Amino acid sequence: MTDGVWSADRERRLAVAQRGKIHGGRPVFLLHGTPGSRIGPLPREGLLYRLGVRLITYDRPGYGGSDRHEGRSVGDVAADVAAIADHLGLDRFAVVGRSGGGPHALACAALIPHRVTRAAVLVGLAPREAEGLDWFDGMTEGNVVEYMTAIQGRARLAARLGPTAAEIREDPVRLVNDLYDELPEPDRIVIADAGIRTMLVQNYAEAVRTSAYGWIDDAMAFCSPWGFDPADIRVPTLLWHGEDDVFSPVSHSRWLGRRIPTATVRIQRGAAHFHALHVLPDLLGWLARDGRAA
Numbered sequence: 579m580t581d582g583v584w585s586a587d588r589e590r591r592l593a594v595a596q597r598g599k600i601h602g603g604r605p606v607f608l609l610h611g612t613p614g615s616r617i618g619p620l621p622r623e624g625l626l627y628r629l630g631v632r633l634i635t636y637d638r639p640g641y642g643g644s645d646r647h648e649g650r651s652v653g654d655v656a657a658d659v660a661a662i663a664d665h666l667g668l669d670r671f672a673v674v675g676r677s678g679g680g681p682h683a684l685a686c687a688a689l690i691p692h693r694v695t696r697a698a699v700l701v702g703l704a705p706r707e708a709e710g711l712d713w714f715d716g717m718t719e720g721n722v723v724e725y726m727t728a729i730q731g732r733a734r735l736a737a738r739l740g741p742t743a744a745e746i747r748e749d750p751v752r753l754v755n756d757l758y759d760e761l762p763e764p765d766r767i768v769i770a771d772a773g774i775r776t777m778l779v780q781n782y783a784e785a786v787r788t789s790a791y792g793w794i795d796d797a798m799a800f801c802s803p804w805g806f807d808p809a810d811i812r813v814p815t816l817l818w819h820g821e822d823d824v825f826s827p828v829s830h831s832r833w834l835g836r837r838i839p840t841a842t843v844r845i846q847r848g849a850a851h852f853h854a855l856h857v858l859p860d861l862l863g864w865l866a867r868d869g870r871a872a
Contacts, residue, residue, distance in 0.1 A: 593643030598626025604866035612678025619777035641792030653805025656689035700854035716827035743790035750783035820849030
């Protein structure tokens with residue numbers, strides 16, 4: 579079920595979807611990766627019902643059906659999530675972010691802690707200015723080039739990602755295929771699953787359906803001040819990372835684990851970036867544990 583929700587400033591529309599136990603379920607916001615969208619990849623509907631989870635997803639500004647918010651910071655997502663929760667009549671909820679959604683889940687935990695019961699981050703990033711962290715160490719060349727281009731400015735990044743998004747619109751399978759050469763073996767095993775490949779292709783196609791703006795603005799936000807300090811988070815927070823991840827290196831979660839007072843860090847050997855798709859269903863019970871059914 580997809581709905582249009584006004585942002586807190588009433589100037590933008592956000593595309594929102596709900597799945598699972600919509601009536602009476604415990605609300606959990608799932609914040610998608612980069613690039614990504616509200617449509618997935620997602621846990622199976624039957625699992626959500628068994629766990630009593632009301633899963634809420636939405637397109638970050640500039641992706642899919644959501645209007646752009648040019649110049650947004652990572653921290654700006656908290657106001658959008660709060661606006662969606664208000665629209666749905668939710669007082670308290672959990673948040674989980676996968677990959678590029680990870681920093682945005684931390685933003686909710688830091689900036690609206692009175693509403694967030696628990697937070698989880700799967701294969702997330704640390705702030706670009708993280709003290710003592712070699713941010714690019716262990717990162718695949720494609721991501722290094724993308725973020726270095728973002729550091730050089732929005733116009734340079736748009737010139738790079740705009741044509742790529744156009745190619746994905748023409749052939750949605752392209753991004754998955756282009757990623758393959760950079761994947762470590764654990765990720766290749768995950769991506770070999772036909773169902774997961776289909777979900778990823780559909781997700782990427784929806785992400786850039788109208789433009790590359792969401793992708794551009796995500797990358798710019800990651801490489802700019804986030805608008806909050808992870809050290810201020812007091813919400814119970816779980817950080818999971820595959821040790822062999824080359825898209826967001828495991829050192830990022832280790833840094834966040836030292837920075838966030840309430841963090842628990844789980845590092846899994848023999849796993850990489852896309853293994854997070856298998857881990858999320860196992861975390862939903864933990865995320866929903868303190869949530870109030872709505």
